[in-house]
Amino acid sequence: MIRSILISPIGRYLRTRRLFRAAKEMSRTKSKRLMVIGDPCSGNYFQFMSSMFPNCEHGDVTVDLYGCDSCNRMDINDMSAWDDYEDDGFVVMETGVLGFSKDVEAVLRQIKRISGGDFLSAGGNRGFLWVKYLYKTYSKDLIHSMDPFDSRKDEYFSGIKLGQKGSFRLKF
Ligand SMILES: C[S@@+](CC[C@H](N)C(=O)[O-])C[C@H]1O[C@@H](n2cnc3c(N)ncnc32)[C@H](O)[C@@H]1O
Numbered sequence: 001m002i003r004s005i006l007i008s009p010i011g012r013y014l015r016t017r018r019l020f021r022a023a024k025e026m027s028r029t030k031s032k033r034l035m036v037i038g039d040p041c042s043g044n045y046f047q048f049m050s051s052m053f054p055n056c057e058h059g060d061v062t063v064d065l066y067g068c069d070s071c072n073r074m075d076i077n078d079m080s081a082w083d084d085y086e087d088d089g090f091v092v093m094e095t096g097v098l099g100f101s102k103d104v105e106a107v108l109r110q111i112k113r114i115s116g117g118d119f120l121s122a123g124g125n126r127g128f129l130w131v132k133y134l135y136k137t138y139s140k141d142l143i144h145s146m147d148p149f150d151s152r153k154d155e156y157f158s159g160i161k162l163g164q165k166g167s168f169r170l171k172f
Helices: 002-029 047-052 079-084 104-115 128-138
Strands: 033-037 061-063 090-094 119-121 144-146 156-161 167-171
Touching: 002 033, 002 090, 002 119, 033 104, 079 104, 090 104, 104 119, 104 156, 104 167, 128 144
Parallel strands: 033 061, 033 090, 090 119
Antiparallel strands: 144 156, 156 167
């Protein structure tokens, strides 16, 4: 219980902050725009926590279907919407949205295309109760919980399908 509602979310919060800083620095040194997938000022289970203690900042572009006025309210599952973004134009920082992917491989392909491989993700909550039951209380559309990913060292993107046994692993 403690792991699901405290330890895992805090770990994810700190990881998001750390990876966001790295993504921002990478976008500066590579002179690429920063895309953040996941509205920094909304979307957490405890809404007031996101507003008071955002885990990252908006990017040059921020993508979130139900995001604030600074976001592009894009559905990551709408493959034609990704066409708005050019090949290798961005460093991409993802925060808890890829769990809503209906086709993870297709979404990942778009991220690889627009990022040219510069992609960081904080992953999702992996507390036992969260992945078994509590995710249902957050959103009926949440399908997966992803592992963290850092393209500077990771080759494979992995995660689990919520409520099911087993994991998946995709070459990035
Ligand atoms: C866990 S929040 C991520 C941002 C939050 N600041 C965080 O890091 O915890 C999940 C976000 O995914 C967004 N979302 C849900 N389904 C989506 C979809 N199909 N396409 C894009 N964004 C989606 C929600 O609006 C929500 O803000």
